[in-house]
Amino acid sequence: MKLATDLPDTPILRELMQLLHEEIGLPEHKTISLKTAINADLGCNGTDAQHLMEALEERFGLELADYDAYRYFQPAGNDPHLKRKAKGREGKVPLTIGMLYAAIRSGHWDTQSLEA
Template sequence: MMKLAADLPDTHTLRELMQLLHEEIGLPEHKTISLRTSINGDLGCNGSDAQHLMETLEERFGLELADYDAYRYFQPAGNDPHFKRSAKGRGDKVPLTIGMLYAAIQSGQWDTRTLEG
């Protein structure tokens, strides 16, 4: 059973999100999962896994991703050397936390400035 932080809100939406994360990327049993857990840094979600996860969130929760930029958070999928080179120049990745996903789902849209603020 995964360990959840005591301060996690007990809502249907968050339970559904955690279940989805568990199915899509797997949540480690030895780490305590909180709203501050980053799926890219702490959970190592990247590339096609990240792409699939965001598409699933879009479908499942009707999340509007117009302002979402995968490059801010994730390394690109695949082994295209040109793609990798252009992506490398984008610098360090911003942590994408479970709290950010939860807030985006609640508001119905990805608003980078608000979510990272």
């Protein structure tokens, strides 16, 4: 994996990158930066996304009370609602490595501030 030169060299970010590598894999051919979206750029969705968020919660003690998986990820398995393009499910918000890093540093998921 190639890391962008402007990535902060902190223990938290190194551990986050290791977790991302373990849970979803990081491509060898793409340069990974804080702006890399794990859903749009790395294809993380469904069960992989669920496992990743659970691992973040467990490993970093991240409080996910304000987190809504449907904002970022397609659901796992066969969801009949996707065929109807139910409100809020057609376009997903990019969930970036920078957003995960900021959430871990603050200890909780605050959708409004992370997406700003």
